[in-house]
Amino acid sequence: MDGGGVPRRIRADAERSTARILEAAEAVLADDPAASLERIADAAGLARVTVHRRFSSRTALLDALAAQLNERYLQALGEARVDTAPPLVALQRLTEIVFELKLTHRFAVGLFAALTPEVLDRLDQLFVRLREAGAITAADPAWGRRVYLALLHEVHELPADSPTLAPSAPRTRSRRRSTCSCAPCSARWAAPATRSGRSPASVPNR
Amino acid sequence: MDGGGVPRRIRADAERSTARILEAAEAVLADDPAASLERIADAAGLARVTVHRRFSSRTALLDALAAQLNERYLQALGEARVDTAPPLVALQRLTEIVFELKLTHRFAVGLFAALTPEVLDRLDQLFVRLREAGAITAADPAWGRRVYLALLHEVHELPADSPTLAPSAPRTRSRRRSTCSCAPCSARWAAPATRSGRSPASVPNR
DNA sequence: CCATAGTGATACTCAGATGTATCAGTTATA
DNA sequence: TATAACTGATACATCTGAGTATCACTATGG
Numbered sequence: 210m211d212g213g214g215v216p217r218r219i220r221a222d223a224e225r226s227t228a229r230i231l232e233a234a235e236a237v238l239a240d241d242p243a244a245s246l247e248r249i250a251d252a253a254g255l256a257r258v259t260v261h262r263r264f265s266s267r268t269a270l271l272d273a274l275a276a277q278l279n280e281r282y283l284q285a286l287g288e289a290r291v292d293t294a295p296p297l298v299a300l301q302r303l304t305e306i307v308f309e310l311k312l313t314h315r316f317a318v319g320l321f322a323a324l325t326p327e328v329l330d331r332l333d334q335l336f337v338r339l340r341e342a343g344a345i346t347a348a349d350p351a352w353g354r355r356v357y358l359a360l361l362h363e364v365h366e367l368p369a370d371s372p373t374l375a376p377s378a379p380r381t382r383s384r385r386r387s388t389c390s391c392a393p394c395s396a397r398w399a400a401p402a403t404r405s406g407r408s409p410a411s412v413p414n415r
Numbered sequence: 416m417d418g419g420g421v422p423r424r425i426r427a428d429a430e431r432s433t434a435r436i437l438e439a440a441e442a443v444l445a446d447d448p449a450a451s452l453e454r455i456a457d458a459a460g461l462a463r464v465t466v467h468r469r470f471s472s473r474t475a476l477l478d479a480l481a482a483q484l485n486e487r488y489l490q491a492l493g494e495a496r497v498d499t500a501p502p503l504v505a506l507q508r509l510t511e512i513v514f515e516l517k518l519t520h521r522f523a524v525g526l527f528a529a530l531t532p533e534v535l536d537r538l539d540q541l542f543v544r545l546r547e548a549g550a551i552t553a554a555d556p557a558w559g560r561r562v563y564l565a566l567l568h569e570v571h572e573l574p575a576d577s578p579t580l581a582p583s584a585p586r587t588r589s590r591r592r593s594t595c596s597c598a599p600c601s602a603r604w605a606a607p608a609t610r611s612g613r614s615p616a617s618v619p620n621r
Numbered sequence: 622c623c624a625t626a627g628t629g630a631t632a633c634t635c636a637g638a639t640g641t642a643t644c645a646g647t648t649a650t651a
Numbered sequence: 652t653a654t655a656a657c658t659g660a661t662a663c664a665t666c667t668g669a670g671t672a673t674c675a676c677t678a679t680g681g
Contacts, residue, residue: 217655219656220655246640256658258658258661259657261641359565359569363562426625427680428626432627452668452669453668464631465627468627473668473670
């Protein structure tokens with residue numbers, strides 16, 4: 210399936226465009242998952258047509274975002290040496306990195322089934338080791354992983370002025386789109402295709 | 416602002432329609448938050464025009480869903496006697512009800528800022544009482560509330576065959592839209608207005 | 622039973638988004 | 652420098668959904 214077609218070398222400057230698009234997409238979509246490709250292109254400082262050239266479809270772009278997140282996760286798992294370091298040490302290292310990931314990949318992080326089985330498995334393995342070490346008691350490692358990620362998520366959703374946390378890291382809490390914190394406003398959940406408001410939120414009040 | 420307009424009595428008939436629409440909307444939107452009003456109307460067994468007659472706009476419909484959720488929450492808080500019962504007892508009662516709410520109001524539950532300050536305050540008060548009773552140590556009741564809801568949410572997101580839970584309640588886990596569990600498929604996140612796939616998810620893998 | 626509220630069917634308008642095509646100009650790189 | 656890749660601008664075609672209006676029909680409830 211590689212076909213012996215023409216190599217069609219990719220210019221360095223095109224790769225930069227791709228990177229800028231991905232970056233802009235993450236930023237814009239984190240703020241409004243229903244944002245149009247045009248807004249993403251604007252944020253990237255490129256024309257909409259260029260986005261279409263780099264990504265055959267909107268879906269392809271979103272897939273790329275998910276793939277990027279998984280790469281970062283694998284990188285984080287490697288850096289934290291989750292397979293070899295003492296589990297509690299690994300957990301702390303991982304936490305710092307994942308926390309950062311949740312800030313920088315707010316959109317991708319909210320994608321359904323964003324994480325590949327490989328990433329999930331490696332996370333689960335850490336919880337297996339935590340259990341073996343007696344650090345946790347939960348029988349099911351997947352459950353441990355879910356709770357872990359859920360709690361991290363809640364922390365990262367906390368308002369900046371929360372008395373509970375006094376984070377050292379810079380917290381650029383843009384609180385989604387500022388115009389849409391109110392119930393009626395935010396309720397304009399992903400209005401499929403109209404002039405009416407848009408903007409949703411992945412993990413809200415509940 | 417009530418204007419002395421014509422009373423325009425509302426027929427019982429119409430109220431039933433409204434209820435059916437809300438019910439259908441919750442079901443359809445839980446499966447696909449970007450679903451069109453047409454699909455909702457279909458699910459309700461009504462014409463799309465009727466939906467527009469009952470709710471002036473899509474936004475109005477979503478607002479109604481949020482309002483309904485808040486009503487249910489207030490009702491739950493009342494039934495659990497969170498203000499008077501021993502806090503741990505209240506917590507358990509509340510948990511059962513909220514757990515049910517998360518199943519029956521999967522969409523509204525995912526709306527950003529769905530819960531009114533009133534509901535949040537009353538929930539927080541319970542955590543204040545829990546702390547006073549020594550049941551928990553968290554300083555910030557809002558944080559307790561968030562963790563509580565987040566964990567409940569994770570439980571309700573667990574796959575039906577999880578070894579961790581052996582729930583007594585019937586668990587109709589439709590796993591969102593069955594066609595869209597895979598990454599590429601689910602990545603078709605709220606494509607604003609095209610023939611390409613749709614369907615997102617409010618609280619996914621992370 | 623009858624005035625009236627409610628409904629479905631149909632046909633619109635309007636806006637926004639995706640995706641394609643073309644072409645002229647610009648930039649990287651061998 | 653010259654080829655090929657990349658880009659922006661522009662113009663389209665197409666689709667989908669929201670929202671409105673009209674009219675004939677049905678069901679409610681006093």
